[in-house]
Amino acid sequence: MAVEFPASVWRESLGQPLMSRPSLAGDLQVDVAIIGAGYTGLWTAYYLKQKSPSLKVAVLEADSAGYGASGRNGGWLMGSFVGDSHYLAGYQGEAFQQIKQAIQSPITEIEQFLIRHDVDCDFIHSGNYQVAARYPEQLDSLTSTLATLYQQGFDESDYQWLQGSALDDAIKLRRGQAAIFTPHCATIHPLKLVRGLAKVVENLGVTLYEQTRVSAFGKGIVQTAQGQVKADIIVPALEGYQGQVSQLGRYTLPVQSLLIATAPLSDRQWQHIGLESRATYSDAARQVTYGQRSKDNRMIFGARGGYRFGGQVQTEFNLQSPDFAWRAKLMHDLFPSLKTVPITHGWGGTLAMARKFAPHAIFDKRNGIALAGGYGGEGVGAANLFGRTLSDLILERDTPLSRMPWAHLSEIKQVLTPWEPEPFRWLTYQLINKVFSWEERLCLQSNPSRLQKRIAIQLAQRLDSLMH
Template sequence: MDVKKNGEVSFWYADIGGVPGYRPGLPGDQTVDVCIIGAGFTGLWTAYYLKEAEPGLSIAVVEKEFAGYGASGRNGGWCSGEFGWSKSRYLSSGTKAEIIDWARQLRTTVAEVKRVTEKEGIDCDFLMTDCLTFAQSPAQMARLRDSYNEAMDWQVPTSRLEMIDGAEAASRIKIADSHGALVRHDVARVQPAKLVRGLAEAVARKGVAIYEQTTVTGISPGRVETNRGVVTAKKIIRATEGYTHGIKGNERALLPMNSAILVTEPLSDKLWAEIGWEGSQLLADGSHAYCYAQRTREGRIAMGGRGVPYRYGSATDQRGETQAETVEKLKAILYRMLPQTKGVALDHVWCGVLGVPRDWCATVGMDGDTGIGWAGGYVGLGVSTSNFSGQTLADLVLEKTTERTGLPWVNRKPRKWEVEPFRWLGVHGMYWLYHKADRNEMRDGGRETSRLATWANRLTGR
């Protein structure tokens, strides 16, 4: 494995001087108005908006590791304001007009994150840009056109989305075998560790107590049990996303899906001239297995993908360390899309988990009887969605009726994941079929979408 660093949580922490030290743990039994479990984006945004609305609230955030340890400090740095799931699946919970309005509100989160970072002085390399999803075959281009047409049916503004041909796409980033791209405007690139650490500092300045190295062992109405004492609270928020399975009674609520990122050394000006990518756009592809990338502040490429998608029994990584198999898969994606980078040194690789519900649709809610709320299941688009979750959870905690609290994802509860080994077999079977479908399309010239991808979606209900 020719990568200098593996794990160490993520490159984003190496970029800011290393993994941070710990805040003090819970000092013993406490009584507060609101207890939030998890100091990632969801928990911290919730605390932020609660304090903005009601400065006198007493809030405790309890975190097993440190603020931003999980996906919030390891993700690809996309602040997109996009759905990471099928809009049509919410038709059982709301009307098409309500879902269209929800999509409109979600798009405003990019500007909202920008507003807060400026107000709170959070330097997180925030940059407004575009997101280009490239097609490297006719089949991929057809799927992107289908996505565009579907978006138009859901009334996504044409100012937000456009299709460009191969020549135009290649003029922006010189992706190999470019047939065109789907372009999303008004998205942002961020350095996620800087954002989550800055948000934690902003929340702490407002008087929120963040207790780190504090493991939650049980949740019940009005009571959060930890290894350091009990927190008694009128309202409790479970904001644990990909780590939700570790809380008793929630073992099958969200599947911890692995995702991994490879970061190159800084590229030379000469190589950047060969590649293009002058606008620091976010980058993806139209393959079934999917990838995501950004050009970082200092001129590196951060390329992400699923790698080994799921560990048996919902096991998670040790501080971001990933397998050699995942490294090879990420290298293959990088070289397939940008063969100009062969020979570039690879500085850092890591992985983390994101929370996936059984129906692949995010939820947020509050049980009025127990006073326990939750949010998660962002399926890889959590940077912006977590901001909207935080706004919504603040409304629900304060028992306010707003335009957010009546949206179709509120209080929606998907069924649980299957027990092992069916869970492992299903997820690995799905990704085996996706990879096989991608290989078949490349082998056949990519004229038509492989039926294997359709079978993969049916297998897990994606």
């Protein structure tokens, strides 16, 4: 049966029809039941079967593998993640290096996986540019970002300063002043990765049930309309959808992120932009703006997020909506030569922020729940690392990963902090958004009130530091 999948450039360029796997048909008993066939659920299944082939593992997916953020994202496969500095803090020497290597490991780990299992996801290991371009204050902020990274223990092999012709050769943003380049990022086609991963996991003996929505789960039991699944361990790999299924949603804030894609550009058009290596890039602003040059030569561009009251998830998006026009304006400001290029696709998805602004991997053995997530907008690589960590925790293996500071053998409530209830969640999100937009508006003005600008920057810095 063909699957209804959200329209996106990834869906269109997948190059194969999306066929649904069978749904659950009756009751089932397994060792591990995983809810959600995104990167987290599938990497957890993959490593569990690699390490313990006899384990009986089932994945229950409401729609089809990759329907969530994993099939919709911007395709940055990063060797870093939101809040990684939180886990590196206080470590030095060998211990620091071990944690750093683990954080950076998803790129080579996934590259080796792709080679071993012959999965093509347009992978290219070209790094990332974080560029100060739109207003002078971005240069100060970029300078202090690099200083902080070096203070933390990173060096020039991790993050380099780029200016002048070196920057211009790499990427030409209007008014580009300087950039931080890191090699720790690869560019991928996210839907190809998640669909390829699903097939590999299936070949290892994991059963994937699609069109099988979980309505609830409790200790040892998962409820669906098609039957009950009994399992020793349940892995709710639901990220932005967590609140729709269980109380665990109080630990994550679901946030929408939106992307646009242009029609493929000619080589001549790309000469005005650069990105010959297909590296990813972002604008050094507090409100994230990010992009990549796809393998079929489109500009894929995303910016900002939005939180809907009550943590509602959004799955359908309309290219004609002002949300996309606003992103196009931002893209055209950075790359004026794109103004004449049609925007062919606009889509979005839901990611999740943890209250401590850092992801986690927890095995709550007493309640039979294993949980990983809270990646914010940086989960493509992190889901591999946290799925790998979770598999060691579930199998109760004492490994370097199970000893990482994000790995917990503990009750969930002892590790995670819940978000404030509504309306405080919504109000806090609005406040942060408003302050960040205010700061940016003043920084973009040619002659703003100096007092207002100083207050806005200090307030934004204060809020930003609370989130890191």
